[in-house]
């Protein structure tokens with residue numbers, strides 16, 4: 612699917628990609644909001660009977676994308692699994708991103724970067740936009756050094772029609788020790804972060820903004836009130852499948868935000884390879900469930 616473009620007023624020479632949120636909403640309707648996690652770990656590659664090498668990894672990823680064809684809205688390569696093979700692995704990630712985009716999907720690079728502002732400029736240039744090192748449409752970040760430290764990534768995303776997903780409530784239970792710690796004003800760290808994200812999105816004034824949030828699909832229903840503080844964010848919800856959550860859990864726990872949510876599945880799909888038919892069956896199952904949950908509301 613060719614990327615639709617618009618031109619910024621006063622700048623007729625540089626086409627700007629449509630905003631990530633707009634592209635996602637269209638794809639969620641036409642395909643499904645499902646996010647396919649691409650995690651070429653050593654155990655999965657070996658489970659498929661492949662060599663844990665650059666060639667094996669490339670074959671693994673190409674097979675998953677062949678099965679996904681043009682049916683998936685978002686593909687999320689997990690950077691760490693590519694990085695572990697050094698430059699060859701990173702080259703595979705770049706190829707995978709190009710292939711996913713050529714199949715009309717959005718490429719969300721799950722790299723969870725979180726350094727101070729000057730260094731985040733480098734990560735933004737590496738990951739976001741067609742003219743970046745890896746050409747991603749979005750990336751994940753962490754805010755342990757403060758949300759202001761993430762500004763270069765947030766600003767670059769706004770400028771090139773990309774998105775940033777800030778981890779607010781991770782899917783792993785031990786992360787809650789930090790994320791549920793209480794500020795003096797009675798808000799948890801996660802709630803305060805969510806409020807700050809909404810302030811930034813409100814500044815752009817264009818509906819759903821370019822700063823999304825990562826909220827694990829595994830969170831307790833009681834903790835999902837943090838979503839009420841993110842009315843202008845897309846929400847990445849990993850934890851469906853291998854970590855025990857279901858698409859129905861996302862619908863039940865995420866309330867009104869479910870319509871803006873990307874439920875994400877990695878291992879529960881990837882473990883069905885190397886058969887393309889097996890992968891496709893799993894992809895379609897989650898894709899259809901996510902589509903139905905989205906359209907029912």
Ligand SMILES: O=C(O)c1cc(=O)[nH]c(=O)n1[C@@H]1O[C@H](COP(=O)(O)O)[C@@H](O)[C@H]1O
Pocket residue numbers: 648650689721751780781782783825826827849850851852853854875876877878879
């Ligand atoms: O940002 C993420 O995608 C993420 C956040 C989080 O809180 N928990 C989480 O598991 N993930 C990612 O989701 C993927 C795991 O997905 P499953 O294999 O489906 O459990 C890995 O790539 C994780 O890095």
